[in-house]
Amino acid sequence: QRAFSPKAMKAISDDIRALAISLVEEFKPLGGCEFMSAIAEPLPVTVFLKMFGLPVERQVEYRVLVKQHLAATDSNPSAVQERLRKVAAAMHDTIMERKENPQDDIISMLWAAEFNGEPATINDMENYCVMIFVAGLDTVMNGMGLGALHLANNPKLQAELKADPSKVPAATEEILRRYTFTLPPRFVAKDMEFQGITMKKGEKAVLLLPTADLDESEYESPEEFKMARENVHIAFGAGPHRCLGSHLARVELNILYEEMVKRLPEFKLDPNKAVQYHGGPVWGPESLHLVW
16 A cells, blocks of 8 residues: 555656657658557656666567466466466566565565464565456556546547646546446356346356446436546545555646647547457457547
């Protein structure tokens, strides 16, 4: 919690903005880009790897492992464990190095923590590192893609945010609600009946957060984008499973949208290249071609 607190995020916001500016300015003269690979992926992945303490130069290798895990359709426990062991193996050397030479990063912080009152073991470290690693390398880039897609389809909104950047946080929250992109899997803890459905211990259940944020009993005209909403959404989950990185995600999304509308001419979707999507526990654009 301390590593991802609002105070900690404020401390790195200047670095996040500098990276966002450099990426936008790199592609600005080209008149367009494939947004996911050009900006949406390198921005949050670079920030996360630096926070975590992993070598940024290996980000392509790390992203391949995460994409393979999230795209896999085999939910057999042994297959899942095999994929996660590959992720753990990719981090093993760095994890062990931080035990002997702690630095100012999350891996070092985890080594200093206690688990159930006991010092951290390598099993504790691998479990926590894999969980945070998989979540941190994939989620927010999909949110960025969905936000850029909405902005590209709404030039009036681009102009409004360019004229008054103070409206960006409100736009970010409504984009998060309208295009909630996580469908967290859970396992049923005990035999039960839920709203007339029998659920058995060990079965997998998927939380449809995107449909929760389009619930007509909660939101008037839920499919409409309205920045003026009293925006309480469930895009980051709730309770003990609430997203640990929500403060980081908000900072990254706000900064990126602000710098895009500030620095780019009006941008739109490339009419010759259709948006491609992927599904899974985190859904979003696989490829998103923008032109300006």
